[in-house]
Amino acid sequence: MCRAAAVAAGAVSGQRKTALSIRPAGPMMTAITLPQALSFRLDRQHLTNPAADALVAARTLIGAQAQVHSAAILQLRARSAAGAADGDIDRALYHDRSLVKLWAQRSTLHLMPSDDLPMILGLRREYVAGYHNWYAKEGLSLDQVDTLVAAVVQALEQGAHSRMDLSRRLVPELGEWARPMLEHSWGGIIKLACALGHVCHGPAEKADGEGAREALFVHLAQWLGRVLVVPDARTAMADLARRYLAVYGPATPADFKKFVGFYAGPAQQAFADLGGEIVPVTLGAKKAYVLERDLADLMAAEPVERQISVLGLFDPYLLAHVDTGQYLEDRFRPAVYRVAGWISPVILRQGRVVATWTHKTVAGPKGKGAWAVQVTPLERVYKKELPAITRGLKRLSGGVPVEVTGV
Template sequence: MTTLSRRALNRALLQRQFLLERTDLAALNVIGHLVAMQAQEPNWPYVGLWTRIRHFTHADLTTLLAQGRVVRSGFLRSTMHLAAAEDFRRLRPVLQPVLNRTADGVHFRSNNAGLAPETLVAGGRALLQTGPLPRRDLARHLASLHPGRDSRILAGEIELRTPLIHDPAAASWGGWGTRSSVTVRAAPVDAPDPAALRDLIRRYLAAFGPATVADIQAWCGLTRLNQIISEMGIGLRHYTGPDGQRLFDLPDAPLPHPDTPAPVRLLPAYDNVLLGHADRSRIIADADRKHVTPGQARVLPTVLVDGYVRGTWSFTGGEVRLTPFRPLSATEQQAVDHEINHLLPFLSHR
């Protein structure tokens, strides 16, 4: 088997993520290619699309959300993502075991001891049958149904165990940070389909490969995928990674030359390109990860220089402030400044 260097994996990842060269594809197509975009805070997916798409505007995504063609909900790794509505409908059932596992955790079950999940979910679905509800109203109704329990945690468990999507306003460009008011509604999904899991794996490889089984599992949250990937093996290409690990890929997926130049790119907070592998050394040094994820629930915006994370950035007071991990050369700093100046009008949009 061909052995791929860490730099070869880096360039493959950047190309498949539209980070070597911006694409002219429409926003919906890019979101579909990436499978989903992490969206704990609504503004960041806009930045993620801006850094990947030529001439991307805020309206390109806001319109898709308003039309219901892109939705926001719990998805990969039980975290908030944007996904194309058709993908959500087909793939949410594949990922449901991951969300159920989160809902079975101590945070939820210590509050809900003695309350069967089926009973809780049935009550929540009944409340949502009449139409969308603000989260706070859902929690208020649940408090009357299940007195003595934290109703916000009850509402959170329902949102994990059953497919609910957020109103477009809560997912659209606006103030920075999370939104204080979110309305949720029940969303139809397809019946579980074994073929959908294989499709999920292939689409991951198209956007993040080549990758190990552990990488695929880290990205989606599913476990015990060895058998199904082994069964798919005849239709996949196999490589050896820089540490001897077995990598899988699509047979026709591109592998650019490792010396392909990589432009400076500013990535949003929570971007899946940093979270899509168990071994993230193809894009960030292990020693630098602590600077990007200072807390379990935080993933800071980052800057790529020559394809690797070289620092973090923030947007405060109308300015982009860069925090490099190590000094940049004069040429690198000039390229970073150029990209910042390019992004600044987009960030300042109201």
């Protein structure tokens, strides 16, 4: 099955290397100002209009990026009316299973609503050929890849396993050649099993014999209690593009390509497949696209004076567009987009980055924890903005006391 999926995905990708045309722009494209675009995105991402709960926020964002689990919690807290308590998110992940942790767009871990998994897995099938290319460079044959995936799935059908559990169980059966891709810290063979819809992250992490934390993996269909019907990749990409534009628009196919972390051809095809659902606008001097049904809301969007938003690590707001100059001066990029792909926590004023922040937990009143926050301004931050910044930080902290310096 893996080999067939790889061949199919490779064929599809090969067919899409040529840019596909999108409905040509008319002579009178609507001009959208940057403040309008940022205001629209802030509202659609629940940064000015909080979501009812973390699940709604996660669905709106098309998942919360979670290679650092606590960062995903902050992304959902920033957008939830009640601040998204840890217990509520744990309940959604491990009891209700309305949220699922797995590799999604950009091959990055996300907390994803389970209702969105068919669309996401349709997208993930497009990554299969790339994984096979990687495994081939590591010396694995297609037969070995198929054998490994089948062995992992069979083991997970019998219960949750960590990477090291799988290695201890399967290497004696398969041989030492299997060990590197079972123990690989970036997912190894488990990433392919996830892309094929077999695997997701499980109930929690466990400590190994040396006290380190190990992620647990489970069989996806067993975890959800149902088998998912996955659409074809082209349908999934169009559905995802529609959802993306509703929240991150106005945007271009290149922006969408960055968001999904895939080739240009499928991204352009997805916009083309939306056909009359999207219309071109000008954003600055550049052409972008928005859903036609959202054009009136976009034109009516108005910035809220000195509106402050506080965002945590890896926030999707900062990951959805090629031109980050829309919300961050180029000279400040190194402070936000750091080495090894780390994205700093930031403070926005009317959608533009004006500061970064860090925190450490210290002893608070009555011995309880508190956040000691250091704000590092990139532009001038005013004392009168401190109450709004503190409220935003307190929402992210889960309600513990917050002490702010640097403003």
